[in-house]
Amino acid sequence: MTGISLSLGFLGWLVSLAFTIALSLLAARPFRTGRRSLDLAVFVFLWIFLTTLITFLVGLAGGLKAGTLGLVSLAGVASIAVHPAWRRAVLAAGRDFASWRAVQAWWRSLPLWLRRGSLAFLVIAGVRAAFLIWALPPFIWDSLTYHLTNVAQWVQDGRIGLFLTPIDRIYTPANYEVLASWFAVFLHHDVVVEAAALPAYLLIGLSVYAIGRGLGLSADAGWIGVIAHVSTPAVVYAATGTKNDPFVAAAYLLMVALALDLRRRVAAGGEARPAGHFLLMGLAFLYALGTKSYVLHLAVGLIVLVAAGGDGLSLRERFRRLFARARADWRQGFEEHRWLLSLLWAGGLCLGLYWNLRNWVLTGNPFYPYGVSVADRAILDTGLGGFHFDVQNLLANLQVLAAKFGDKSGRIVPDLPGTTGWGWVAHGMGWPAAVWACVHVRKFRPVAAAFGVSLLTLLLSSPTSPWNMRYVAWFPAVLAVGLGAFMPHALEAGDLVRRVAITLFAFCVAMNTLMVLGYNLIPIREFQRMLALPVSQRHAGMLHVQVPMEYESAYQFVPPQARLGYNVDSNGFVYPLYRADFSQRLVYVPFTPRESCESIAQAMRSRGTRYLFVAPVHTDDLNIARLRECAADGSALRERAIGLYVTR
Amino acid sequence: MSPDEPATPASGVRPWVAVMALTTLWYAWPQFFYSLFFGYDLLRTFLPQWAERLQPLVDLVVR
Numbered sequence: 001m002t003g004i005s006l007s008l009g010f011l012g013w014l015v016s017l018a019f020t021i022a023l024s025l026l027a028a029r030p031f032r033t034g035r036r037s038l039d040l041a042v043f044v045f046l047w048i049f050l051t052t053l054i055t056f057l058v059g060l061a062g063g064l065k066a067g068t069l070g071l072v073s074l075a076g077v078a079s080i081a082v083h084p085a086w087r088r089a090v091l092a093a094g095r096d097f098a099s100w101r102a103v104q105a106w107w108r109s110l111p112l113w114l115r116r117g118s119l120a121f122l123v124i125a126g127v128r129a130a131f132l133i134w135a136l137p138p139f140i141w142d143s144l145t146y147h148l149t150n151v152a153q154w155v156q157d158g159r160i161g162l163f164l165t166p167i168d169r170i171y172t173p174a175n176y177e178v179l180a181s182w183f184a185v186f187l188h189h190d191v192v193v194e195a196a197a198l199p200a201y202l203l204i205g206l207s208v209y210a211i212g213r214g215l216g217l218s219a220d221a222g223w224i225g226v227i228a229h230v231s232t233p234a235v236v237y238a239a240t241g242t243k244n245d246p247f248v249a250a251a252y253l254l255m256v257a258l259a260l261d262l263r264r265r266v267a268a269g270g271e272a273r274p275a276g277h278f279l280l281m282g283l284a285f286l287y288a289l290g291t292k293s294y295v296l297h298l299a300v301g302l303i304v305l306v307a308a309g310g311d312g313l314s315l316r317e318r319f320r321r322l323f324a325r326a327r328a329d330w331r332q333g334f335e336e337h338r339w340l341l342s343l344l345w346a347g348g349l350c351l352g353l354y355w356n357l358r359n360w361v362l363t364g365n366p367f368y369p370y371g372v373s374v375a376d377r378a379i380l381d382t383g384l385g386g387f388h389f390d391v392q393n394l395l396a397n398l399q400v401l402a403a404k405f406g407d408k409s410g411r412i413v414p415d416l417p418g419t420t421g422w423g424w425v426a427h428g429m430g431w432p433a434a435v436w437a438c439v440h441v442r443k444f445r446p447v448a449a450a451f452g453v454s455l456l457t458l459l460l461s462s463p464t465s466p467w468n469m470r471y472v473a474w475f476p477a478v479l480a481v482g483l484g485a486f487m488p489h490a491l492e493a494g495d496l497v498r499r500v501a502i503t504l505f506a507f508c509v510a511m512n513t514l515m516v517l518g519y520n521l522i523p524i525r526e527f528q529r530m531l532a533l534p535v536s537q538r539h540a541g542m543l544h545v546q547v548p549m550e551y552e553s554a555y556q557f558v559p560p561q562a563r564l565g566y567n568v569d570s571n572g573f574v575y576p577l578y579r580a581d582f583s584q585r586l587v588y589v590p591f592t593p594r595e596s597c598e599s600i601a602q603a604m605r606s607r608g609t610r611y612l613f614v615a616p617v618h619t620d621d622l623n624i625a626r627l628r629e630c631a632a633d634g635s636a637l638r639e640r641a642i643g644l645y646v647t648r
Numbered sequence: 649m650s651p652d653e654p655a656t657p658a659s660g661v662r663p664w665v666a667v668m669a670l671t672t673l674w675y676a677w678p679q680f681f682y683s684l685f686f687g688y689d690l691l692r693t694f695l696p697q698w699a700e701r702l703q704p705l706v707d708l709v710v711r
Contacts, residue, residue, distance in 0.1 A: 406674070406675060406679075407675070407679050407682075408678070408679075410682065411682040411685055412679075412682070424672070424675060424679070424683075427671065427672075427675040428668060428671050428672030428675050429668045429671070429672065431671060432664055432667045432668050432671055433664070433668070436661070436664050440660075486661070486664065489660075489661045490661045490664075490665055493661045493662055493665070494662075497661065497662050497665050500665050500669065501665050501668075504665070504668055504669060504672055507672070508672060511679075511680070511683050512683075514683055514684065514686065514687065515682070515683040515685075515686075517686045518685075518686040518689070520682070520683075520685050520686065523689055524689045524690060524692075524693040524694075525693065528693075
């Protein structure tokens with residue numbers, strides 16, 4: 001990439017950022033709740049939503065290129081700038097959201113120990129994230145198989161669509177991949193693609209704060225809850241781990257915060273604005289549905305939260321008030337913004353339903369490649385496993401969770417094998433604090449019940465695997481909020497108790513932070529190897545944590561302008577072959593071990609390549625053995641380097 | 649806390665802080681050592697002679 005194209009790409013990215021921020025400020029106006037933390041969370045969610053939506057629409061139309069997205073954004077910025085009402089609205093909303101004075105006042109309201117600790121945590125967390133994003137290429141298993149394979153192929157093609165590959169999981173809902181494409185397309189490189197989940201991480205923090213404040217916690221208690229949750233290893237890893245789970249967690253926590261605010265307002269009988277809350281919850285749900293289908297299971301807990309007692313109203317009365325007010329609110333409160341809300345809804349339906357509808361049309365199964373079974377009866381059978389709604393499954397999952405509880409089996413690493421990933425604060429302080437809050441804080445009980453129900457409904461159908469805790473990164477938030485509720489009482493319980501509570505909290509956060517510095521996985525020598533390479537050359541296959549050495553052969557021996565054939569199985573790594581700048585064109589070359597060497601060579605030639613890449617673990621062993629035989633025979637193929645075969 | 653929540657007597661939270669200290673201790677074995685993987689790796693890379701002294705402890709945890 002030349003300096004000029006890099007500069008232009010960066011400029012286009014800045015224009016697109018300005019456009020999406022301005023648009024989100026405009027869209028957030030009708031939803032103002034009067035609670036700053038919730039309004040900020042809604043603004044961040046709308047930015048994620050609108051940035052994904054714009055990239056999605058432009059990408060579907062074949063314009064997923066820096067120039068096209070940059071021009072669309074420029075036209076958008078110009079439209080807002082020349083429209084006086086829009087311009088004024090954006091500037092006013094911007095001033096309101098970014099009120100430095102309000103931030104200062106809030107910061108000064110925190111006790112000194114919390115300010116000092118928070119500052120240290122935020123600086124270390126920020127520097128850590130920036131360093132890891134810059135220094136390391138993506139390395140998480142699912143990203144290298146399908147999440148980033150989608151991103152690389154779409155950016156290469158300039159279009160969002162399906163392509164021929166043995167990785168069936170490219171069919172799964174892909175809102176995260178769309179947003180990750182926005183992080184990759186302008187520089188035409190993956191150097192910052194690991195930052196794509198940071199907006200979700202921010203939304204997680206804001207939503208936890210909004211939940212705490214919604215329960216009536218003070219600013220410092222709410223903030224303790226935020227630090228407790230955003231220092232959770234599973235959450236920290238996912239934030240820069242090129243995975244889609246943080247977006248589901250963020251959407252769920254935002255929906256909890258909105259549902260809680262709705263309960264409070266309806267119970268108070270005052271100025272409830274349920275239409276706005278319902279619309280936002282619908283948009284967050286649809287966004288999550290187009291990201292990962294398990295939000296369907298989590299939603300049961302949200303219904304419990306809206307329906308649960310504790311506010312002195314009967315179930316019938318609560319729903320009667322809610323829907324009556326929502327109707328009136330929609331008629332009166334949103335009259336001038338109805339066109340905007342209709343557009344948002346249309347966008348939400350696109351992002352929420354497109355992927356599953358496409359799969360339904362193409363394969364007859366909206367959840368392709370996964371099947372669905374209830375008890376032992378297959379509703380949708382693909383032969384590839386899937387969602388099993390089954391009490392036996394729940395019991396098995398609870399046993400797995402019990403075995404992982406306490407993280408005794410080993411290091412907590414990003415894929416969370418055999419551990420919960422909830423870390424020091426959740427296990428050390430969070431559980432006792434949550435029990436205390438259930439006993440002493442009446443308003444906390446429905447929230448705890450909602451999280452519990454969401455967890456159980458998820459475990460009812462989640463695959464029983466060593467790695468399934470990545471779906472549950474939202475759960476420690478309830479422990480964190482419980483801790484937030486507990487801490488102010490501990491801080492007032494005498495000097496000794498105060499010192500012990502602060503020391504424990506600081507120690508647990510510090511241990512969580514120490515643990516995640518190098519993902520608890522990447523050896524120093526790998527950091528040294530990566531830092532010795534120019535940023536542009538830090539291809540995913542150069543980092544030998546999960547990727548075998550064979551991938552380096554492809555970089556070394558296949559020219560970027562040549563087409564590279566590959567043969568991996570349905571769980572193999574494809575993404576590293578694209579290179580960091582997405583310059584390598586790929587083609588899948590299927591063959592069976594029974595084919596003749598000439599037939600395999602012919603399959604390669606007919607697909608326009610003379611190179612064929614294979615790697616142990618990622619390619620069927622019998623296929624690799626067949627290629628070795630062909631190379632030994634020497635008539636049609638020869639081995640160019642380890643894992644790389646070329647036609648004669 | 650919100651004004652409508654009953655205030656918890658300060659003495660009521662002391663046992664809970666003690667429980668938290670115990671659960672943190674419970675979590676610390678063996679996670680304390682696992683959490684220091686990065687620090688130990690730094691030590692092993694840049695001050696290997698110091699890391700060697702810790703080898704018996706590492707063997708104990710890994711086992």
